Amino acid sequence: MVIGTSPPRRDGMDKLTGRSLYADDLRPSGVWYGATVRSSRAHARILGVRRAEGFDWSNVVLVTADDIPGLNVVSLMTDDQPVLADGIVRHVTEPIALVAAPTREHALAAAQHVVVEYEDLPALFDPLAAEGHELRIFGEDNVFKRIRIEHGVRTDATAHLIRGRYTTGLQEQLYIEPQSMLAELRADGGITLTGSMQCPYYIDRAVKRMLGHDRVNVAQAVTGGGFGGKEEYPSILACHATLLAIAARRPVKITYRRDEDLRATTKRHPAVIDLVTMVTARGQLLELHGRVWMDGGAYHTLSTVVLSRAMLHLQGPYRWPYASLHGTVVATHTPPNGAFRGFGAPQAQWAMERHMDRIARHMRLDPLVLRRENLFVHGDVSVTGQTLQNPGAFAVLEAAERAAAAPVNPKRVRPGVVGAEMRSGRGLALAWHGCGFTGNGEAKIRGKVALELRGRDVAVLSSSTDIGQGTETIFPMIVAQTLGIDMERVFNTAHDTGLVPDSGPTVASRTAMVVGGTCEKAAQRLLRHLRELHGEGDFDALAARAEAAGGLVRVEETYEVNTNVEWNPDTYQGDAYPCYGWSCVIVDLRVDLDTGEVLYDRVVTATDVGKALSPVLAAGQIEGGTLQALGWATQEEVVLDKQGCMRNDRLTNYIIPTALDGPEMITELVEIPYEGGPFGAKGIGEIPMDAPAAAVAQAIEAACGAVLDSLPMTPERVFAAMEAR
Amino acid sequence: MIVRFNCNGSDVQVDTPPMARLLDVLREDLRLVGSKEGCGEGECGACTVRIDGAPVMSCLVPVAQVDGCRVQTIEGLGSPATHAVQTAMLMFGGAQCGICTPGICMSAAALLEENPHPTAEAVRVALAGNLCRCTGYQKVVDAVCGALAGGAS
Structure with missing residues (x-):
C-alpha cells in the first residue's frame, strides 16, 4: 500500500x-536572448x-505587432489582450516591441535603445x-463581469x-524562479x-492562434x-519568444529579470468588500448582504473566474438563511491581475472572518461561540442551494x-527586539474551499489521461505539471496502487503537448483530485483492456x-463529472463544486507595541484533505500556503x-517571509x-x-x-490601529 | 583576466572580465547550472555557493575575488557521495519546486560543519538568507536539524 505513505519525491534527488534543468538552464547551440520593450505610460x-x-543594430532583431502572422491576441478567455500593443497601450509595462541579440546584456541594451513616442491619454486607476x-477600457x-x-x-x-x-491589496506570487521560456524552430x-x-495547453493554443498554424508543441521544463x-502569464512569453525565434531564425530564450517580473506580471486581485448582516441577539446569522469589487487591471485574463470564486466563498463555512450577493470585477489602466493560489476565495473569506469578529464584538459574544453556532453541519444548504455532505x-x-x-x-519562540514591549495573542479562523473547477467547468474541459505499457512498466501521459506540489510522485503512486504493483514501475512522461493528451490546466486544486x-x-481501464487481450491474471502476468505479444498497449481515460445538482451559470444556483475542503487555523503571535511589528510564534492548521495520498507532500502544500498567507497578512505590500x-x-x-519570519508549524491532516x-x-x-x-x-x-480590516497589516498599519483604539 | 580557482575539487582557469559575476562564470563558462538566479541582488540566496567553506551569494561576487580560492557548488556538494543534508531534505520533504534547494543545501552544509546538531532557531538564522516560497520552511528546518541526528535514514 503506497497510498498514505510518503515515498521520497521522484524529482527530489x-x-x-x-x-534538474529549469528553463534558464537550457542553452541550445546558437541561442539568442530576448528582451521586451514596455510601455512607460498607463494609457497612451x-x-x-x-x-x-x-x-x-547589426546583430539585433526587432519585432513589433506588424510582424505577427496570425491573431494579435493572447488567447485565454476573451480576445482583448494583444501579444504586442497595436496603436494603444492600456497599462504601464505593456509589451510594445521585442528584441533579440546574442547575449542577454546586448538584448537588454538594445531594448533600451528602442524609442517609443506616445501621446498620453487620461487613465483610470480607481x-x-x-x-x-x-473612459472606456x-x-x-x-x-x-457582474455576478449576483x-x-x-x-x-x-x-x-x-x-x-x-x-x-485587501495586491500580492505577488513570487515564485523564486523568474518567468522563462525558450522557443526553437522545428525542421x-x-x-x-x-x-x-x-499549463502547457494554454500556451499551445495561444501560440497556434497567434501563428495561424498548428505546427506547435509545448513542453514544460x-x-x-x-x-x-x-x-x-507564460503564454505571453511563449508568443514573444516565438516571434523572436522566427525573426532571428534561431532559438531564442526570454528570462525575465526579477524587477521586470515584479513590474510586469500578474498579481492577486485587490478587493473591497462591504458586508451587511442581520444577526439575532443569540448570535444566529440570518441575512448576508454582500458587495464585492475587484480590480482586474487593463485586460480580462481570468478575472471573471476569480470573481466567481470570491462570490461562491463569500459566505464562509457558515449557514445563511438568506443571502443577496453582488460582485463586480472592473477594468483599470493597471497591469492585469490574474491567477494566484486561492483565486478570489482568500479575499472573500478574509472579509467574512473579520466580519464574524465584528459581529462578536458588537454583540459581546465569544467569537468562537458565534462561529460554532453557525458552522455548517451535514445537510445544511449553501447560498447556491447546494446541500453539503459531511462538511x-x-x-x-x-x-x-x-x-x-x-x-x-x-525554545522556538523568537526573542524579538531586546527590551521591546511585546504582547501575545492567539487568533482562530475557519475556511472552506471548493475543490476543482466551479460548476460545470470539468464537464467542459473533459480532462484526459493516457497510460502506456513500456515493457512491463507503465507510463502516465498527462499535461498536469509538477510545479513543486508533487505530481511526478502522486500520479505514479495512484496508478501503482490501482494496478497492485511497485511504484518504481510507474513514471510520468514529459509534459509535452506533442505527446500527451490535454488533462486540463494545473490549477484550482484539481490536479490530484x-x-x-x-x-x-x-x-482500471488498463487492467480491463489487458484482460480482454490476454485473459485473466494479475497485472504482472x-x-x-502483452510484452511477449508486442505492439503498443495504450488506454485513454476522460474525467467524468460527479455532482448531484446541475450548475446554472446564469442564476448561480446548483452544485458549485463537487466537494469542499475545510480548514481551521490557530495563530500564536506577539505584537511589538513600539513598532507594530508582528512576530509569529506558532501556527496550527487542521485541514480536511479527504485522504492524504502522501502525508509529507500534503503537509508541504499546507505549510507553504500558510506562510504565503502570513506574508499576505502582514508583510507583502x-x-x-x-x-x-x-x-x-x-x-x-x-x-x-524568511525562515526567521516563519513560525513553528503544526499541521493536522483530517481525512473525511x-x-x-x-x-x-x-x-x-x-x-x-x-x-x-x-x-x-x-x-x-x-x-x-488593534482592529484591522485591511490587508496587509504592516507594522505602520498595526501601529496606527493601536493609536486609534 | 585569467582567474584560477579550485571548483568542486578541480583546478579551473577562466578567461573573463574581472567584474563578471561568479554566478555567470559558473553557469555560463563552467556550465554548472545548479546555482540559480532568483533576484540578482543577494536577497534570495538561490545562487549560494561556498567560498573557502563560507556560504556566499555568487551573484554578488566579482569572479576576480575567488582567484586562488576553493569554490564549492551544489554539483560538488553531492559528489562523490550524497551529503547528509541532501538525504535529509529528500526524506523530510524539504524540497518542493527545487529552485531554492541548491542554495539551501549549501547554507545548511556550512552550518552543519560548524554546528552538527543545531537547534531549530539556529537553522532558521542560518537559512534566513535563503528564500523559499513553497515549503513554509518547517520541513527544511526539520531536515537540517535531523540531517546528522540519524533521523534521515
Whole structure:
C-alpha cells in the first residue's frame, strides 16, 4: 500500500543535486536572448516605434505587432489582450516591441535603445470609479463581469444590523524562479516551446492562434514555483519568444529579470468588500448582504473566474438563511491581475472572518461561540442551494483546538527586539474551499489521461505539471496502487503537448483530485483492456503476456463529472463544486507595541484533505500556503507609482517571509473522504491561503486591541490601529 | 583576466572580465547550472555557493575575488557521495519546486560543519538568507536539524 505513505519525491534527488534543468538552464547551440520593450505610460496612443541612432543594430532583431502572422491576441478567455500593443497601450509595462541579440546584456541594451513616442491619454486607476466611467477600457462600462447570487427568504425576526468594509491589496506570487521560456524552430517549420509553466495547453493554443498554424508543441521544463503566476502569464512569453525565434531564425530564450517580473506580471486581485448582516441577539446569522469589487487591471485574463470564486466563498463555512450577493470585477489602466493560489476565495473569506469578529464584538459574544453556532453541519444548504455532505468544519475546528492545546515551545519562540514591549495573542479562523473547477467547468474541459505499457512498466501521459506540489510522485503512486504493483514501475512522461493528451490546466486544486482520479480510472481501464487481450491474471502476468505479444498497449481515460445538482451559470444556483475542503487555523503571535511589528510564534492548521495520498507532500502544500498567507497578512505590500507601476520591484523592498519570519508549524491532516476523488482525496493546493490572515487579525486584536480590516497589516498599519483604539 | 580557482575539487582557469559575476562564470563558462538566479541582488540566496567553506551569494561576487580560492557548488556538494543534508531534505520533504534547494543545501552544509546538531532557531538564522516560497520552511528546518541526528535514514 503506497497510498498514505510518503515515498521520497521522484524529482527530489535531481533537485537536491542541481541536476534538474529549469528553463534558464537550457542553452541550445546558437541561442539568442530576448528582451521586451514596455510601455512607460498607463494609457497612451503609440505614435511611433523606432531604433535609436548611435546604437549598433547589426546583430539585433526587432519585432513589433506588424510582424505577427496570425491573431494579435493572447488567447485565454476573451480576445482583448494583444501579444504586442497595436496603436494603444492600456497599462504601464505593456509589451510594445521585442528584441533579440546574442547575449542577454546586448538584448537588454538594445531594448533600451528602442524609442517609443506616445501621446498620453487620461487613465483610470480607481476600481470603485471605473464602473460605467466615460473612459472606456473594456466593453461598454469597464465591467469584466457582474455576478449576483440571491438565495433563501428574508427574516422578519428581530435582529441586529451589523455592517463593515474589508479590503485587501495586491500580492505577488513570487515564485523564486523568474518567468522563462525558450522557443526553437522545428525542421517542419513549426515551433517547440520549452519553459517554466503550469499549463502547457494554454500556451499551445495561444501560440497556434497567434501563428495561424498548428505546427506547435509545448513542453514544460522543471518549474521553480507557480502559485498561479505561471497559469496564464507564460503564454505571453511563449508568443514573444516565438516571434523572436522566427525573426532571428534561431532559438531564442526570454528570462525575465526579477524587477521586470515584479513590474510586469500578474498579481492577486485587490478587493473591497462591504458586508451587511442581520444577526439575532443569540448570535444566529440570518441575512448576508454582500458587495464585492475587484480590480482586474487593463485586460480580462481570468478575472471573471476569480470573481466567481470570491462570490461562491463569500459566505464562509457558515449557514445563511438568506443571502443577496453582488460582485463586480472592473477594468483599470493597471497591469492585469490574474491567477494566484486561492483565486478570489482568500479575499472573500478574509472579509467574512473579520466580519464574524465584528459581529462578536458588537454583540459581546465569544467569537468562537458565534462561529460554532453557525458552522455548517451535514445537510445544511449553501447560498447556491447546494446541500453539503459531511462538511468538515467542526472536525477541523476540533483537530486544531486539540493540537493548539499544547503550550507554544519556548525554545522556538523568537526573542524579538531586546527590551521591546511585546504582547501575545492567539487568533482562530475557519475556511472552506471548493475543490476543482466551479460548476460545470470539468464537464467542459473533459480532462484526459493516457497510460502506456513500456515493457512491463507503465507510463502516465498527462499535461498536469509538477510545479513543486508533487505530481511526478502522486500520479505514479495512484496508478501503482490501482494496478497492485511497485511504484518504481510507474513514471510520468514529459509534459509535452506533442505527446500527451490535454488533462486540463494545473490549477484550482484539481490536479490530484480530478486528474489523479482520472489516473485511477485509467489504471482500471488498463487492467480491463489487458484482460480482454490476454485473459485473466494479475497485472504482472498480463503485462508479461502483452510484452511477449508486442505492439503498443495504450488506454485513454476522460474525467467524468460527479455532482448531484446541475450548475446554472446564469442564476448561480446548483452544485458549485463537487466537494469542499475545510480548514481551521490557530495563530500564536506577539505584537511589538513600539513598532507594530508582528512576530509569529506558532501556527496550527487542521485541514480536511479527504485522504492524504502522501502525508509529507500534503503537509508541504499546507505549510507553504500558510506562510504565503502570513506574508499576505502582514508583510507583502505592492506600492504603485502614479502610472500604476510597481515601485518596490525588488526583493529588498517587496518582502516575503524568511525562515526567521516563519513560525513553528503544526499541521493536522483530517481525512473525511470524497467518494469522487482517488482513494478519497480532495484538492488541497489552495485552501491554506484562505484562513491564516483572519486568524492573524484576530490574534493582533487579542494581543493589543488593534482592529484591522485591511490587508496587509504592516507594522505602520498595526501601529496606527493601536493609536486609534 | 585569467582567474584560477579550485571548483568542486578541480583546478579551473577562466578567461573573463574581472567584474563578471561568479554566478555567470559558473553557469555560463563552467556550465554548472545548479546555482540559480532568483533576484540578482543577494536577497534570495538561490545562487549560494561556498567560498573557502563560507556560504556566499555568487551573484554578488566579482569572479576576480575567488582567484586562488576553493569554490564549492551544489554539483560538488553531492559528489562523490550524497551529503547528509541532501538525504535529509529528500526524506523530510524539504524540497518542493527545487529552485531554492541548491542554495539551501549549501547554507545548511556550512552550518552543519560548524554546528552538527543545531537547534531549530539556529537553522532558521542560518537559512534566513535563503528564500523559499513553497515549503513554509518547517520541513527544511526539520531536515537540517535531523540531517546528522540519524533521523534521515
